[in-house]
Amino acid sequence: MAVIVQEHSVQSSKNDVVSEFFLTEDQCNFAIMGGAPRWVDIALGDVPALGLALPAEQTLVSPELRLGKDTALLCELTSGRAHISFRMDGEDEELLALRAGGAVTLDLRALEGRSGRVSVRAEEDVVLTKLLIGRLDRLGLLSARTHHARRVANEKRHFATVYDHPMYDIRGPRGGAGTFEAPPRRGRIQALPQLTVEELEKLPCSAPRQGDDAYHYAHHVLGEIIGVSAPNFAERLGSIYKKRPVRMLSLCSGTAGIERGILEAAGVPIEITLFDINENLLAQAADVVAPYARAFGVAGDVNTVSTAQFATRFDVVAFVSGLHHVVELEHVLQTVSSLLEEQGEFWLIGEQIGRNGNRLWPESREVVDRLFATLPEPFRRNAHSGAIDNTMPDSDFSSVTFEGIRSSEIEPMLLRYFEPVQIYRRNCFLWRMVEPTYIDNYDVSNEEHRRTILRIVAAEYNLWRDGGRSTEMHAVYRRR
Ligand SMILES: C[S@@+](CC[C@H](N)C(=O)[O-])C[C@H]1O[C@@H](n2cnc3c(N)ncnc32)[C@H](O)[C@@H]1O
Structure with missing residues (x-):
C-alpha cells in the first residue's frame, strides 16, 4: 500500500520572531526559567486534559513576539495563581494577575507593533492548560493546533475500533489489509493567478x-x-x-x-x-x-x-x-x-x-x-x-x-x-x-x-x- 503521509509543521523555531504563540506539548519553543517543562494529565470535569505544571516561582517565557493588529492573549489555569507580563526592552509590564478558574482573554491592542516576550510567573504551584497569543479571530485555530501528536494518536486509537460496533454493519463489509497503487506523480499544481488591472x-x-x-x-x-x-x-x-x-x-x-x-x-x-x-x-x-x-x-x-x-x-x-x-x-x-x-x-x-x-x-x-x-x-x-x-x-x-x-x-x-x-x-x-x-x-x-x-x-x-x-x-x- 502506498499512502502519502503529509508532514504538518505546527510552529516556527525557537529563535524566530513570530506574531503568534500557542502552548503545546509538541514543541518546546518557550523557556521555563529555573526548570524544565513538565506536562501533567489532569481532568477538566470528566474530560481528560493536559496541563503544564509550573511550581511556585517558576516562570514560563514565550518566544520573541511582534504583536500585530487585534492581538489578544488567552490563558487558562486549573490550579494556582500566576502573573502574566510582557517583557520588552528588559522591563516586565504586568498585564494580569490570574487565579485558577475559566479561561481569560486579554486584549493586547495597546501593544500593537511592540516586540517582546510574554511571561507567566507562578505565584504558587500552577497548572497551565492554555496560553494562546495571536490575532483575536485566530485564537480558535491556535487552540485547535495544540497537542497535535497526542490528538493524532487518540484519533487513530479511537477510530481503529469504533466501526466494529454492529450499528455500522449497514455500511457493509469492513475490508481487510488492502493495497493501493501509488498515485501518479505529475507536475505541481500552480496557485490561481491574481487578476490584474x-x-x-x-x-x-x-x-x-x-x-x-x-x-x-x-x-x-x-x-x-x-x-x-x-x-x-x-x-x-x-x-x-x-x-x-x-x-x-x-x-x-x-x-x-x-x-x-x-x-x-x-x-x-x-x-x-x-x-x-x-x-x-x-x-x-x-x-x-x-x-x-x-x-x-x-x-x-x-x-x-x-x-x-x-x-x-x-x-x-x-x-x-x-x-x-x-x-x-x-x-x-x-x-x-x-x-x-x-x-x-x-x-x-x-x-x-x-x-x-x-x-x-x-x-x-x-x-x-x-x-x-x-x-x-x-x-x-x-x-x-x-x-x-x-x-x-x-x-x-x-x-x-x-x-x-x-x-x-x-x-x-x-x-x-x-x-x-x-x-x-x-x-x-x-x-x-x-x-x-x-x-x-x-x-x-x-x-x-x-x-x-x-x-x-x-x-x-x-x-x-x-x-x-x-x-x-x-x-x-x-x-x-
Ligand atoms: C441604513 S438605513 C436603510 C434604509 C433603507 N432601507 C435603504 O436601504 O435606504 C437604516 C434604516 O433603519 C431605520 N432604523 C434604524 N433603527 C431602527 C429601529 N430601531 N427601528 C426601526 N427602524 C430603524 C433608520 O431610520 C433607517 O431608515
Whole structure:
C-alpha cells in the first residue's frame, strides 16, 4: 500500500520572531526559567486534559513576539495563581494577575507593533492548560493546533475500533489489509493567478455606464467578474404572485428607494407595509412607492416589533440594509418567522454582515493598508476631515451608533430561525474605499482614475476569491 503521509509543521523555531504563540506539548519553543517543562494529565470535569505544571516561582517565557493588529492573549489555569507580563526592552509590564478558574482573554491592542516576550510567573504551584497569543479571530485555530501528536494518536486509537460496533454493519463489509497503487506523480499544481488591472481593462464591463460614480462603477465591475449572481428579487415577486396581491413587509425601510425599484420591475399587484422608526422617512416612502403598490406605514422600533402590529401574515418580509442596525436580533428574527406565510420568504438586500461597527476583518485590513499606501494623495483625501489619510481609518461605528451593532452575528443567527434558499456574498472591503469618504476623489470619465478604481476592484476580487470574508449579503431564506 502506498499512502502519502503529509508532514504538518505546527510552529516556527525557537529563535524566530513570530506574531503568534500557542502552548503545546509538541514543541518546546518557550523557556521555563529555573526548570524544565513538565506536562501533567489532569481532568477538566470528566474530560481528560493536559496541563503544564509550573511550581511556585517558576516562570514560563514565550518566544520573541511582534504583536500585530487585534492581538489578544488567552490563558487558562486549573490550579494556582500566576502573573502574566510582557517583557520588552528588559522591563516586565504586568498585564494580569490570574487565579485558577475559566479561561481569560486579554486584549493586547495597546501593544500593537511592540516586540517582546510574554511571561507567566507562578505565584504558587500552577497548572497551565492554555496560553494562546495571536490575532483575536485566530485564537480558535491556535487552540485547535495544540497537542497535535497526542490528538493524532487518540484519533487513530479511537477510530481503529469504533466501526466494529454492529450499528455500522449497514455500511457493509469492513475490508481487510488492502493495497493501493501509488498515485501518479505529475507536475505541481500552480496557485490561481491574481487578476490584474490589465486583464480587467480588457473586459467589456470595464467601460463605465451612464451616470456611474466611483462606487457604482466599482461595484458594477465587481458584480460582473465574480461569477455568482444575487437573487433576482423582482422576478421572485412575480412568481410569488398568484391570485391576490403579494403581501410584502419592509422593515427599516427608510424611504424605500430600493423597494421602489423592485416593485416597479416586478410589475405585479403588491400590498407593501413599510416599517421604520423615522416617521419623516416613512412619509417620503409613501410617495416613493405609491405608483407601484398599495402602501401602508407603521412607525415603530423594530427591536420591539410584534405580530400584533400587523393584520396579516406576509409572503415576503425584507430588510434592505437594515438588519445590521438591530440590537434584538433573536426577537426580531423570531417575529419575522412568525409573520411569514407557510411558504413565505425572508429577504436580506444589501445587508452588512461584516465585522461589528463596519470595521474590516484583519485579512481585508492587511490588503487595504498595502493598497491604500500606493494610492496617490488626491485619492486619499478624506471628505469628512479634508485631510490626506495615510491609512484608511479603522473606526468602530457601533461604539455610539447602531451601525453594525451585531453585524458579525447576523449570518449564524439567521440559521437558527430560517433555511437558506439563495445566498450571495461579496465585498471584503471595496465599498469602504469608494464610499462618500473618498468617492469625490474620483472622476470616472478620467482614464487614470478608472485605472485606480480597477486596481482596487482587482485587489478586492483576488482577496474574495482567496477566502476573504464578505461584508455584503443579498439572500433569500424560508421559515422553518
Ligand atoms: C441604513 S438605513 C436603510 C434604509 C433603507 N432601507 C435603504 O436601504 O435606504 C437604516 C434604516 O433603519 C431605520 N432604523 C434604524 N433603527 C431602527 C429601529 N430601531 N427601528 C426601526 N427602524 C430603524 C433608520 O431610520 C433607517 O431608515
